[in-house]
Amino acid sequence: MDHWREKIESARSLAELEEIRVAIFGKKGELAQAFARLKSLPPEEKPRIAKELNELKGDLTRLFESKKEALQREALQKRLEAEAIDVSLYSPRPVGGALHPVMHTMDRIIDYFASLNFAVENGPLVEDEFHNFEALNLPDYHPARDMQDTFYFKDGKLLRTHTSPVQIRTMMRQKPPIRMISPGAVFRRDFDLTHTPQFHQVEGLVVDEAGKVSFTHLKWILEDFLSTMFGDVAVRFRPSFFPFTEPSAEVDISCIFCGGEGCRVCSQTGWLEVLGCGMVDPNVFKAVGYENVSGYAFGLGVERFAMLLHRIPDLRSLFEGDLRLLEQFQ
Numbered sequence: 001m002d003h004w005r006e007k008i009e010s011a012r013s014l015a016e017l018e019e020i021r022v023a024i025f026g027k028k029g030e031l032a033q034a035f036a037r038l039k040s041l042p043p044e045e046k047p048r049i050a051k052e053l054n055e056l057k058g059d060l061t062r063l064f065e066s067k068k069e070a071l072q073r074e075a076l077q078k079r080l081e082a083e084a085i086d087v088s089l090y091s092p093r094p095v096g097g098a099l100h101p102v103m104h105t106m107d108r109i110i111d112y113f114a115s116l117n118f119a120v121e122n123g124p125l126v127e128d129e130f131h132n133f134e135a136l137n138l139p140d141y142h143p144a145r146d147m148q149d150t151f152y153f154k155d156g157k158l159l160r161t162h163t164s165p166v167q168i169r170t171m172m173r174q175k176p177p178i179r180m181i182s183p184g185a186v187f188r189r190d191f192d193l194t195h196t197p198q199f200h201q202v203e204g205l206v207v208d209e210a211g212k213v214s215f216t217h218l219k220w221i222l223e224d225f226l227s228t229m230f231g232d233v234a235v236r237f238r239p240s241f242f243p244f245t246e247p248s249a250e251v252d253i254s255c256i257f258c259g260g261e262g263c264r265v266c267s268q269t270g271w272l273e274v275l276g277c278g279m280v281d282p283n284v285f286k287a288v289g290y291e292n293v294s295g296y297a298f299g300l301g302v303e304r305f306a307m308l309l310h311r312i313p314d315l316r317s318l319f320e321g322d323l324r325l326l327e328q329f330q
């Protein structure tokens with residue numbers, strides 16, 4: 001029955017082959033009909049014809065299976081070709097984002113204090129006078145409270161002028177011992193070569209039972225912190241004044257541009273001021289209801305650290321978002 005072979009071989013798709021399978025091998029297909037006709041044959045012919053039919057069925061089945069396999073392979077090949085991706089096609093290189101140098105510097109500062117178990121606290125950018133000034137021993141005649149220096153809202157609230165109010169919020173929320181830093185944005189009515197209306201600070205505060213926290217601890221941690229940040233620099237504590245600390249100090253490092261010889265950046269002094277600090281003023285503890293405690297605090301400007309670490313001469317370049325500068329910090 002050559003026409004069956006031809007039929008199978010002529011199939012051009014799996015669907016066509018399936019139709020052929022039904023026509024030949026199906027319940028009512030041609031093979032079934034041929035077997036049915038055996039009944040009407042003379043008995044002496046039956047065995048021979050039946051044998052032939054069975055052999056034919058076996059041949060056709062093998063042929064069908066190999067045709068099916070070939071068609072499947074062909075179909076797969078076609079699909080692979082259709083779905084192929086040309087990996088040699090040109091694609092523009094994605095431009096990776098990067099942390100802004102100010103944020104990167106902030107992260108380095110946070111990493112240092114976090115490694116010494118300082119908690120990181122946050123406070124609101126819109127503050128009230130109590131947290132921003134009063135509780136920090138800045139009385140209402142203090143010049144920092146002037147409209148000239150501070151952004152006030154109509155309801156008497158203000159954009160915080162420093163991160164120190166987070167000290168107050170943390171002390172009022174929990175009991176000593178306290179060991180915290182507070183990084184974040186601050187705002188002042190200031191705009192010139194070395195001042196922008198918004199910048200960033202990191203505040204630090206450590207409080208424990210009276211006598212447990214001394215200026216020695218403060219000096220040690222700031223010296224260690226500054227040498228971690230700036231490497232091999234000299235550190236100098238200069239007596240100063242802040243309303244919220246007593247005694248207070250400003251901290252200088254030897255100029256990293258001239259090594260202390262004196263240059264334009266350090267105004268020929270050989271020193272760069274980087275921090276304010278001191279022992280927490282008793283009036284601050286009184287304002288938050290703490291008794292029999294001692295503590296130290298410090299505050300620093302992150303932009304200043306970033307400028308020194310990356311030798312960026314102009315503060316404004318940290319705010320302009322100029323990609324030519326920012327791309328250098330990938």
Ligand code: DAH
Binds near residue numbers: 162163204
């Ligand atoms: N709040 C001060 C400022 O904005 C920085 C500062 C100085 C914070 C001394 C302190 C400190 O906690 O002890 O200039």
